[in-house]
Amino acid sequence: MFRESTYCFVRMLLLSLIVSVAIIGCSDEGGYEGPKKVEATDPSKPITFTDFFPKKGSVRTLIFCEGSNFGTDISKIEVIIGGVPAPVIGSSGTRICAMVPRRSERGDVMVRIMDQSGRLQKEYTFDEKFTLNSALQVNTLTGKIDPQTNSSSIVNGTFEEAEFQNPWWLEFDVDEEGNKIIYCIDEENLAALRKINLTTREVSTVFMKGQAGVHQVKSMLFDTPTRDTLFLVDDNGRGNWNDRHQMPNMFYALRSEGFRKVYPYLYGQCSYSAVSMQDGTIFYNTWETSMVYKARQIYDAPSGMWDGKALFSVKSNSNDHVFMFRHPEDLYVYMTGFNGIYRCAYDREKKELVSSVLHVGDIGGGSGYVDAPGTSARFNRPRQGVFVKNKEYVAQGKEDVYDFYVCDHYNHAIRKITPDGEVSTFAGRGSVGIDGKVEGWIDGDARATARFWDPTGICYDEEEEVFYVADRSNKRIRTISVE
Template structure:
């Protein structure tokens, strides 16, 4: 009985020894991998980009770039895709994670290492290009939505502080200045959006046009603003031409409905 007990104990010792050796090797390899991932940038070695995934996508796609010598400091690494700065969310020595920026059309992937002053000290570019896919996005250009749409604050100002667009039923771009978008508000306010400066203004027309009963606005080939009013009677002026460059203060000509029909028939 003693002989069997001793042999059994030796078997357990051997088993525990093998498990300890395997665990040591596993932890040692894991520590080596961890230390490799957390290594800082080495200025004596080049920065390399070996691959990336996914190969295609649109704005906001999470991109993983593989390579070597990226370092481990997010503040010292800059990634651009298609010439646009990407939002870097994590970096290890051999991989980094970022989000694809908007308008990264040409797909070039570039990784730049910076010093403490933000100056470039190393650079790498992927041989393969990321296939950027355009996406149709619906968003708010200007103005705000009011609760229950019962009260509107109309004011001039930047896109994010210009009130609302009440009863906007017609829009047209200035053919001479394509940065100007005109919005007709029928019996409400009429607005002009400056797309370059991202501001909104309010348009007012002199008598006899005023601001009410305006059905549509458009432009002539000469760049004259055409204002069309809605009247129940046909003997009142209905179409007005303004010079945009003097702030709609100069009324060029007025057409009666009959005259407008005759003009259309001639054209």
């Protein structure tokens, strides 16, 4: 199948060839001259600007600035669109080509020309502005499937080379060198912990399954106060048993050791998730009765271990895969499970969670796909979610200024839940064919075109305003951003 991502690659390749001919290989009179020598501006002549084109377009549109005496040394040329630096691709001396960057909505086009020593020689802002046609887009970041076997494995390397077995859960981080990192649980039962370096565009393996008794890791989280510890929550296969000290249900790894060594943290029944509050308090949940515990509260002298304190069952003593998420301001803890989103408040004085209340989804736990408010909404196995600050809520002075975005696993979509409980589809389920399928691997407009296949993990880069999605059955990491 000729996919959208292949189309984009071919389109960019053709654009590159066009730019090469238009800028490097053509004289002002229209004849072919071959590659030109890279030169700076002629200081004895004025630098002039006449126009730029096109006047509107999307992100990555090629924009041409015309004039004279620009020089051909692009290291001495800067183009800034809407206050954002634009990659300069080439210059013929009379025409500069740059690529429109993200978040350049302001539209003013400025060009800065430097002399040989790097001093500013000319700065010019065009009277007209560039109109950015922006849209929410889904793209593929990394991961692939062998076309011969229709399979993938754990393969490290560049973004173009890397493969994932079944990416499941994501956590965003910035390391000591300032590199932006995504940690990925590869396979629901943790075949490996993968490291996706967004800065160097490389994928590596932190550790493989089996360390320190690691059995079936279902989720991970950083400790909120310092982010120096990475916790791994384990379904250790022990659902209902009396001796709680047989197997760990939580492990930890340290930043100082590159998260490569894993140590037992808690022993208990099989667990699926945990949250670390700003004050350092940790809560976790178990499979049996979906019980929520406060960690390390009761000291067991015979074993020399700290047990958790049972608080409440998420839903009427029922068993399910429940995943917990801390509100950035510690107002709530959200929990996904029973085909709904549950919410409980955090009492900061007592350092306790208040019993959970269904926020959105079917009261009886029935599955489906419906965008609607509150209990009229329907989900089909919601998994990892992430809170994102809404600037409009901030301007309105609302108490809770965060929306919650969640992977709706079997609905093959990313859903958005407002603080008031309005549910909508944010991305996925686009370009439905005559077969009625909504799953697949298609990049493009987030709602009109894009498809996911079993998305389960999600994280967010607040600075770049980019979502990253673990697209499990597509075996790829996808992005969602305004382009």
